[in-house]
Amino acid sequence: MNPIQDHFLSHTRRHFFHRNACGLGAAALANCLSPQLFGESGAAPDLTSLGALPQLHHKPTAKRVIWLFMADAPSQLDLYDYKPKLVDFFDKDLPESIRNGQRITTMTSGQARFPCAPSVFKFAQHGQCGTWVSELLPHISSIVDDITVIKTVNTEAINHDPAITYIQTGSQIPGRPSMGAWTSYGLGSPNKDLPAFVVLVSRLGTGAQPQALFSRLWGSGFLPTKHQGVALRSSGDPVLYLSDPAGIDKATRRKMLDGLANLNQQRFEAMGDPEITSRIAQYEMAYKMQTSVPDLVDISQEPKSVLDMYGPDVTNPGTFAYNCLLARRLAERGVPFTQVFLRGWDHHGGLPGAIRGLAPATDQPSAALIKDLKRLGMLDDTLVVWGGEFGRTVYSQGTLTKDNYGRDHHPRNYTMWMAGGGIKRGLTYGETDDFSYNVIENPVHIHDLNATILHCMGVNHEKLTYKFQGRDFRLTDIHGKVVHGILS
Numbered sequence: 354m355n356p357i358q359d360h361f362l363s364h365t366r367r368h369f370f371h372r373n374a375c376g377l378g379a380a381a382l383a384n385c386l387s388p389q390l391f392g393e394s395g396a397a398p399d400l401t402s403l404g405a406l407p408q409l410h411h412k413p414t415a416k417r418v419i420w421l422f423m424a425d426a427p428s429q430l431d432l433y434d435y436k437p438k439l440v441d442f443f444d445k446d447l448p449e450s451i452r453n454g455q456r457i458t459t460m461t462s463g464q465a466r467f468p469c470a471p472s473v474f475k476f477a478q479h480g481q482c483g484t485w486v487s488e489l490l491p492h493i494s495s496i497v498d499d500i501t502v503i504k505t506v507n508t509e510a511i512n513h514d515p516a517i518t519y520i521q522t523g524s525q526i527p528g529r530p531s532m533g534a535w536t537s538y539g540l541g542s543p544n545k546d547l548p549a550f551v552v553l554v555s556r557l558g559t560g561a562q563p564q565a566l567f568s569r570l571w572g573s574g575f576l577p578t579k580h581q582g583v584a585l586r587s588s589g590d591p592v593l594y595l596s597d598p599a600g601i602d603k604a605t606r607r608k609m610l611d612g613l614a615n616l617n618q619q620r621f622e623a624m625g626d627p628e629i630t631s632r633i634a635q636y637e638m639a640y641k642m643q644t645s646v647p648d649l650v651d652i653s654q655e656p657k658s659v660l661d662m663y664g665p666d667v668t669n670p671g672t673f674a675y676n677c678l679l680a681r682r683l684a685e686r687g688v689p690f691t692q693v694f695l696r697g698w699d700h701h702g703g704l705p706g707a708i709r710g711l712a713p714a715t716d717q718p719s720a721a722l723i724k725d726l727k728r729l730g731m732l733d734d735t736l737v738v739w740g741g742e743f744g745r746t747v748y749s750q751g752t753l754t755k756d757n758y759g760r761d762h763h764p765r766n767y768t769m770w771m772a773g774g775g776i777k778r779g780l781t782y783g784e785t786d787d788f789s790y791n792v793i794e795n796p797v798h799i800h801d802l803n804a805t806i807l808h809c810m811g812v813n814h815e816k817l818t819y820k821f822q823g824r825d826f827r828l829t830d831i832h833g834k835v836v837h838g839i840l841s
Contacts, residue, residue: 403541406817413811414775414841415736418536419680420692421719424517425564425699428745428760429768431472431708434504434789435485439471439747442788443755447748451790458511460701460750461761467748469788470758473705482779489712492720498779499723499732500772501839505783505792508743508764508799513564513699516742516764520799521570523828530574530819532803533690535828537580538573539817540810544687546645548583548638551683553693556587556671558714563696571692575821577627579638582692585679587671591646649682662724664717677718681725684735689810698741702751702759715739723772732773736809740769747788766792769802775809777841800833808835 398412430436447467461467475488484497510516515525522529530538533550542549552571557563571582585591621629652660652668655678666672673695680691695715700707719739726732744767745760752758766785772778783795804814807828814833818825 400811402539403543404537404539405541406539406812409540409811410813410816411808411811413809414734415773415809416734417684417687417689418691418736418738418774418806418810419684419722420532420690420738421677421680421715421722421740422692422694423698423715423739423741424566424694424696425513426516426741426743426745426762426767427698428472428700428704428708429504429766430745430747430760430789431474431704432487432489432712433485433502433768433770434766434785435476435487436471436747436787436789437476438787439469442469443471444468444753447788447790451786451788453791455765456511457746458762461746461748464750467746468753469747470749470753470760473756480779482781484779484781489708490716492717496720496723496772499727500770500778501776501780501782502768502770503782503797503802503836503839504768504785505766505794505796506740506744506769506799506802507766507792507796510743511762511764513742513762514567516762517564517570520742520803522574523800523803523830527567527569528574529826530576530580530828531571531582532806532828533571533582533692534573534576534580535807535817536690536810538576538819539812540689542687542689544645546641547649547683547686547688548642549688550580550582550690551688551692552582552584553676553679553691554584555673555676555693555695555714557697558711561697561711562699564699566694566696575826576819577630582690585646585650587675591650592642596643645686649686650679652678652682659725663721666714667718673714674718674721677722678725681722681729681731684726684731685729700745700759701761703757704745704759705757726773734774736774736776736806737772738769738806739771741767743767744789747790763790765790766796771839775841777839780839782836782839795838797836798832800829801836804829804833805836805839809840 400409400412402408445468447469472487476485478484479486479494480498482498484502486494486497508516508519510519510525518527519525521531537549550571554566568584571584573581583592590596617629660667663674663678666674667678669675673693676693680693683691697711723732723737726735743762743764746763750759750761766789783797784793785791786793807814807817814827814829818827
């Protein structure tokens, strides 16, 4: 960071009160004479921001985001993007006019052929909207009238680590803040006893071979570290060292933290390093979480009907079902950004058998989350996002048979869905060609997706910036446009 810039930032608050105290009287007088100018007429929306933004850029439709991230890239061809004409192309080479010289990974670049592999799974239309969904997702099929399915999400990244880094941070190169960190920085949180950004990594199923997840995917990058995501664990203390050491009572712990905060404050006044204030804030948050987190993870008071809705795994900590229920409980407590990871979708071979085993893990809990939020009257102001970092190829990787195939990485189009928080209901947005290989209508780049999520939270993605190394950075870099076609 620029030490001169940090010096000015560290004194901004002091200078503000010193230089502007004289204006408070004038503001009070103006408020008495013309209160409507200060938003006291019923028509003015509440644009209050609890973070770095002075106020929201427009009225939000979502107060919080829950992102169900399907890491390792689920196959859109076998879940959502129905292509009935592919049956006639079984084991025929993908036409060059479709691929058009587009790059492919080194895992299939050496294949002599690129034989088309139609999905072995049945599709049907569901709901009043008639959205096509695979037989693998019977529960998600029941909520299609509440969601928007986007079939044309696309990215430039073709391998897992750059791709997941890209959609999480806006850059394929590590080091940028994640979306949750940007949300924490810009908007803050109404709950001072829990982090503004919480991460839940679901436990792997038997035989899963996932890609690695790095903590930098929910890191704060160059933002103050207090904005990084806090990952809750599924066993032991939900957060490491959350419990007091043996022989230490609350009063002693409080006295120790007060003394440490005093020492840190003295250091900050001497050095002006903003990371010192982040450290103070993190110690305080850890102390508050000693009470708030045990209450959060105690699901014993949840009605049996709710637990049944999420499925049999919901009482097993660390499962995706359990984490989806925790995500709802976090939303109830006002946490603005929760990300739930489910890995294991990297099906380069043996896809039909592998996806049969994994799809149920996401199907019932994902649908239950939507139903649960709707039951509580929270879906209208909670934005739920479902999807991964890229899609899967129409051509088979490795040997193709009538009932078995694999699929390589495919960044040119894949499917995600969104619900609640200002998103239209019962909509299928965008269209791909007959091979689910290219976008032919309404492309949605991942920068557009992130811009739209921020828009739902009342933020103009071009105006949420942070100065670092002499440049104003933002989540969407210099790209991105809001996808108004999916907004209600």
